[in-house]
Amino acid sequence: xxxxxxxxxxxxxxxxxxxxxxxxxxxxxxxxxxxxxxxxxxxxxxxxxxxxxxxxxxxxxxxxxxxxxxxxxxxxxxxxxxxxxxxxxxxxxxxxxxxxxxxxxxxxxxxxxxxxxxxxxxxxxxxxxxxxxxxxxxxxxxxxxxxxxxxxxxxxxxxxxxxxxxxxxxxxxxxxxxxxxxxxxxxxxxxxxxxxxxxxxxxxxxxxxxxxxxxxxxxxxxxxxxxxxxxxxxxxxxxxxxxxxxxxxxxxxxxxxxxxxxxxxxxxxxxxxxxxxxxxxxxxxxxxxxxxxxxxxxxxxxxxxxxxxxxxxxxxxxxxxxxxxxxxxxxxxxxxxxxxxxxxxxxxxxxxxxxxxxxxxxxxxxxxxxxxxxxxxxxxxxxxxxxxxxxxxxxxxxxxxxxxxxxxxxxxxxxxxxxxxxxxxxxxxxxxxxxxxxx
Numbered sequence: 001x002x003x004x005x006x007x008x009x010x011x012x013x014x015x016x017x018x019x020x021x022x023x024x025x026x027x028x029x030x031x032x033x034x035x036x037x038x039x040x041x042x043x044x045x046x047x048x049x050x051x052x053x054x055x056x057x058x059x060x061x062x063x064x065x066x067x068x069x070x071x072x073x074x075x076x077x078x079x080x081x082x083x084x085x086x087x088x089x090x091x092x093x094x095x096x097x098x099x100x101x102x103x104x105x106x107x108x109x110x111x112x113x114x115x116x117x118x119x120x121x122x123x124x125x126x127x128x129x130x131x132x133x134x135x136x137x138x139x140x141x142x143x144x145x146x147x148x149x150x151x152x153x154x155x156x157x158x159x160x161x162x163x164x165x166x167x168x169x170x171x172x173x174x175x176x177x178x179x180x181x182x183x184x185x186x187x188x189x190x191x192x193x194x195x196x197x198x199x200x201x202x203x204x205x206x207x208x209x210x211x212x213x214x215x216x217x218x219x220x221x222x223x224x225x226x227x228x229x230x231x232x233x234x235x236x237x238x239x240x241x242x243x244x245x246x247x248x249x250x251x252x253x254x255x256x257x258x259x260x261x262x263x264x265x266x267x268x269x270x271x272x273x274x275x276x277x278x279x280x281x282x283x284x285x286x287x288x289x290x291x292x293x294x295x296x297x298x299x300x301x302x303x304x305x306x307x308x309x310x311x312x313x314x315x316x317x318x319x320x321x322x323x324x325x326x327x328x329x330x331x332x333x334x335x336x337x338x339x340x341x342x343x344x345x346x347x348x349x350x351x352x353x354x355x356x357x358x359x360x361x362x363x364x365x366x367x368x369x370x371x372x373x374x375x376x377x378x379x380x381x382x383x384x385x386x387x388x389x390x391x392x393x394x395x396x397x398x399x400x401x402x403x404x405x406x407x408x409x410x411x412x413x414x415x416x417x418x419x420x421x422x423x424x425x426x427x428x429x430x431x432x433x434x435x436x437x438x439x
Contacts, residue, residue: 004085004110004167008242011265011292020287020317021243021267023086024310025297026075027114027169029068030090030139031121037071038301040064044073072097074306079109081307083314088112088169088295091140099148099163113145115168115191115202118184120210133180133211134173136187142168142200152198159199168195169245171205174227176213185231192239204228204241205269221253229260237263243293245269248282251289258290267293273302276309276330276348280323284316304341308333321430324349329430 007019028036043066066074075097079087087109089097094113097103104111116138122129143152146162159166170191172184188204195202206228208220215223224246232240243265248254258266268286270279279299286294296313303309312326321329331345341348409420416429 001108002085002110003108007085007292008265012263015262018317018319019292021085021265021293022083022310022313022317023088023112023267023293023295024075024078024084024300025088025270025295026071026078026093026301027088027090028297028301029071029093030114030117031123033124035065035125037066037068037074038298040066040070042074042304042306043070044077076103078300078306078310079103079107081310082108083310084109086110086112086167086295088114088297089165090114091144094145094165095148098165102163110167111165112167112169112203113140113165115140115142115145115170116187118171118173118207120173120207121171130210133175133177134184134207134209135180136172136184138187138191140168142194142198146198146200154198159201166199166201167242168200168202169205170202170241171207172231173207173210174213174224175209175211176215176223181227188231192235196239202241203243203245203267205245206247208247220247221249221256224249225253225257225260228257232264243267245293245295247271248286248291251285254286254289254291258292265292267291267295270294270296270299273298274352275343275350276303276327277323277350278352279309280312280316280326281351283313284323287317304334304339305330305337315430321426325427325430328427332427332430 004021007021010017010019028038030036072093075087075089075093078084085108087104089111091113094111098111116136117140118134118136119129119132120134141150143150144164145168146152146159146164146166148164152162170188172188174181174184191202194200206224208224209215213220213223228244228246244257245267246257246269248268254266257264268282268291270282273279279296283294283296294313294317300306300309308330312321312330315321315329316323316326327349328345331341331348334341409417409425411417421429
């Protein structure tokens with residue numbers, strides 16, 4: 001059974017569960033073109049450049065991004081790491097890795113494909129499409145995603161019998177213009193009905209307006225929440241999305257939506273890369289106020305070391321590290337591998353205002369301060385965590401996959417006791433463990 005299905009069932013039956021779904025969004029080729037695979041700084045272990053051009057070509061700026069074979073290697077590596085629950089791809093990459101290669105056949109990771117590409121993700125270089133009001137459009141078809149053909153043979157076959165993905169991302173961008181939004185909802189209605197007939201699962205992404213909507217930034221969360229609930233009120237369970245993917249508008253908007261319907265699983269999107277602390281703080285805060293899913297694309301794809309970055313996200317959602325501790329541990333991994341970070345540690349510990357559009361020019365996330373919030377009782381840890389003490393010698397420990405030094409707090413069975421660890425001890429512990437994992 002895929003971890004996605006296990007976690008969705010647990011989240012819906014146990015509101016107190018810490019189960020959290022992580023997705024790696026490697027579908028940017030439906031938005032960016034050549035730039036989609038991200039900067040060449042990080043390569044998977046295979047890492048060889050399959051196209052052997054001259055050294056002069058590789059040093060030119062326009063060839064500073066990975067090519068598709070390098071991108072596929074990274075997707076394979078992240079899938080084999082096994083810390084994400086969903087791998088989101090374009091229909092073409094889904095065909096290469098899911099249908100032809102069978103990458104996910106024996107993996108707990110669920111393959112998914114972007115099922116539509118509205119015009120606000122058409123981020124071609126020198127283009128202006130993303131700055132026009134979003135219009136609905138679909139390149140991919142459900143049959144192509146499920147079986148790689150224009151029409152799947154469905155004679156008595158369930159959806160699980162097809163070799164491709166059976167989960168898709170459908171995206172809507174409400175712009176607060178009647179005709180535009182009505183047209184987007186008509187396209188979604190048509191997709192939903194086709195998906196239900198073909199037993200194709202989907203999750204729903206709601207972008208903030210990509211043009212001026214006349215709505216103040218601090219009110220966008222309310223506008224989006226109401227549109228989500230209004231849209232889904234007319235949809236029975238058989239046609240509803242498995243979960244949502246939305247912009248995080250702060251505690252108040254997230255709590256408002258998350259508490260409305262226990263069957264509605266709310267997730268967040270990552271937006272532009274930003275600092276490492278931006279990424280870690282976002283997933284921490286969203287989870288604290290009700291989110292149960294995070295889909296990170298550029299934040300993972302532009303990281304200096306994607307596997308270490310993903311492991312930090314998992315440590316945060318499992319409650320084993322704070323965002324500040326995770327940033328410091330992540331920098332420790334980079335230092336241990338001789339990788340130059342994008343920013344020095346002090347700069348990477350800063351919270352910045354990030355763009356939430358594909359081209360980086362449109363709406364930015366509103367940070368709304370909520371006062372007298374009865375749920376937000378705990379104060380966040382300070383970013384000024386002291387540098388960890390030198391790591392003492394470690395011993396083998398069968399209760400945890402990495403060794404735990406003798407003088408660190410441990411549980412009765414021998415595993416690390418994170419509740420009793422100080423922030424300094426947790427940072428040092430994770431640095432030691434990640435160093436052993438990644439070398």
